Amino acid sequence: MAIEYKTRTQLVVEILREKILSGEIVAGQPLRQVALADELNVSRIPVREALLQLEAEGLVAFEPHKGASATELNAAQVDELFELRAMIEGDLLAASLVHITDDALAQATDILVNLDSALGKENAANTWSELNSDFHNCLYSGAERPQTTNLVNILNKNADRYIRMHLLWAGGISKAGPEHAELLAFCQARDIDNAVTKLKQHILNSRDEIKAFLSQREAS
Amino acid sequence: MAIEYKTRTQLVVEILREKILSGEIVAGQPLRQVALADELNVSRIPVREALLQLEAEGLVAFEPHKGASATELNAAQVDELFELRAMIEGDLLAASLVHITDDALAQATDILVNLDSALGKENAANTWSELNSDFHNCLYSGAERPQTTNLVNILNKNADRYIRMHLLWAGGISKAGPEHAELLAFCQARDIDNAVTKLKQHILNSRDEIKAFLSQREAS
DNA sequence: TTATAATAGATTGTATAAAATAAGCAGAAC
DNA sequence: GTTCTGCTTATTTTATACAATCTATTATAA
Numbered sequence: 001m002a003i004e005y006k007t008r009t010q011l012v013v014e015i016l017r018e019k020i021l022s023g024e025i026v027a028g029q030p031l032r033q034v035a036l037a038d039e040l041n042v043s044r045i046p047v048r049e050a051l052l053q054l055e056a057e058g059l060v061a062f063e064p065h066k067g068a069s070a071t072e073l074n075a076a077q078v079d080e081l082f083e084l085r086a087m088i089e090g091d092l093l094a095a096s097l098v099h100i101t102d103d104a105l106a107q108a109t110d111i112l113v114n115l116d117s118a119l120g121k122e123n124a125a126n127t128w129s130e131l132n133s134d135f136h137n138c139l140y141s142g143a144e145r146p147q148t149t150n151l152v153n154i155l156n157k158n159a160d161r162y163i164r165m166h167l168l169w170a171g172g173i174s175k176a177g178p179e180h181a182e183l184l185a186f187c188q189a190r191d192i193d194n195a196v197t198k199l200k201q202h203i204l205n206s207r208d209e210i211k212a213f214l215s216q217r218e219a220s
Numbered sequence: 221m222a223i224e225y226k227t228r229t230q231l232v233v234e235i236l237r238e239k240i241l242s243g244e245i246v247a248g249q250p251l252r253q254v255a256l257a258d259e260l261n262v263s264r265i266p267v268r269e270a271l272l273q274l275e276a277e278g279l280v281a282f283e284p285h286k287g288a289s290a291t292e293l294n295a296a297q298v299d300e301l302f303e304l305r306a307m308i309e310g311d312l313l314a315a316s317l318v319h320i321t322d323d324a325l326a327q328a329t330d331i332l333v334n335l336d337s338a339l340g341k342e343n344a345a346n347t348w349s350e351l352n353s354d355f356h357n358c359l360y361s362g363a364e365r366p367q368t369t370n371l372v373n374i375l376n377k378n379a380d381r382y383i384r385m386h387l388l389w390a391g392g393i394s395k396a397g398p399e400h401a402e403l404l405a406f407c408q409a410r411d412i413d414n415a416v417t418k419l420k421q422h423i424l425n426s427r428d429e430i431k432a433f434l435s436q437r438e439a440s
Numbered sequence: 441t442t443a444t445a446a447t448a449g450a451t452t453g454t455a456t457a458a459a460a461t462a463a464g465c466a467g468a469a470c
Numbered sequence: 471g472t473t474c475t476g477c478t479t480a481t482t483t484t485a486t487a488c489a490a491t492c493t494a495t496t497a498t499a500a
Contacts, residue, residue: 056276
């Protein structure tokens with residue numbers, strides 16, 4: 001396997017993204033360029049460029065001469081994001097199932113096993129959300145729509161914060177396990193209609209759980 | 221009116237975007253940082269940051285240590301892009317029409333008049349695509365979905381290159397004028413189903429014209 | 441002759457230093 | 471007492487300088 005070269009900017013992007021997704025950097029908190037640069041032992045340029053990239057992903061907001069801060073989504077924005085995902089991912093899945101290989105489905109099955117066993121362990125949230133992303137990407141692999149897939153991944157990075165938060169604080173998306181299994185079964189049967197319906201339901205269910213959790217936390 | 225401050229990076233973004241959309245910078249051509257910096261009379265840092273932002277918009281591709289180049293879409297990618305737009309914009313229009321104000325519709329009518337008269341004039345392509353974008357955004361204003369609207373605008377920036385190219389070389393999207401009028405009529409009648417159908421048809425029609433044009437140019 | 445290694449030039453990536461801008465605060469004017 | 475002005479400081483933005491990396495060319499050996 002070829003080792004992949006990474007620029008400092010890319011490394012900083014990954015570290016900061018992880019910090020935001022994990023909640024270590026709380027939303028609204030200003031991200032001071034010098035402080036980050038010192039902490040990560042790089043100059044401010046890679047930090048700036050990393051922040052710019054994260055802005056494009058929607059995780060960070062930049063204001064000229066005021067600096068950057070991690071973004072936060074309110075309930076309405078969570079709604080919007082998950083509904084957008086449901087629509088686009090539904091379409092992507094439909095396109096994928098026409099051409100998907102048995103190989104990809106087998107791989108998805110494997111991931112599902114790991115996904116279930118990941119829940120109890122250390123760093124559950126990190127591992128789980130990564131495997132979850134892998135699982136979905138696997139199902140979309142037949143679509144051969146690079147731009148759409150790319151877009152879906154960006155939207156997922158945004159949603160990921162809330163999924164992780166929910167996983168950590170509330171012990172997980174309660175219905176995700178069985179839903180994944182059902183979804184995979186429909187995919188294996190190449191039953192496009194049911195698979196798409198199930199997927200949309202799955203995404204909107206997690207939206208509902210997260211919104212309920214958010215409003216509950218807000219009330220307290 | 222408040223004057224808005226712009227950083228050099230933002231100015232460079234706008235200039236480069238315009239150059240790419242207008243075709244002055246041809247796709248595939250490497251974008252040398254020093255050359256651009258000299259030309260625009262800034263240092264390389266704002267140029268780099270501008271290129272990073274354009275990468276997020278999909279107009280530029282960055283490769284570590286090799287530099288940036290303007291991206292080019294092949295026929296399959298044009299397909300994908302326009303179909304994605306049809307789906308998302310259709311959904312956005314449906315959500316918008318429920319709440320859209322008469323004021324917004326009146327504004328759309330005004331824009332349409334300008335749009336028709338813009339075709340013959342100087343700089344037709346630039347003005348036309350800007351007004352076209354305004355027209356569509358006007359129709360989506362009732363949706364109150366900032367993230368989706370933002371996404372649509374990014375996708376449109378990508379599509380814009382091909383629309384402009386087609387406008388310049390082939391004299392315009394032949395059916396756009398009447399289609400816009402029909403679309404607006406359905407919107408004014410709050411006829412959601414017909415409006416959405418018409419919008420999708422409109423987007424997919426321009427896709428077809430552009431694809432036909434692309435393949436014809438390729439053959440020659 | 442072909443393939444491989446070495447080298448030079450070009451180009452990008454990063455660090456440091458300087459300039460521009462914004463926010464906060466003290467003091468004057470009303 | 472309030473409002474405004476000008477200064478100070480903190481922070482970002484940009485420029486310059488240097489280091490790392492890539493590409494193409496030439497030289498060398500099989």
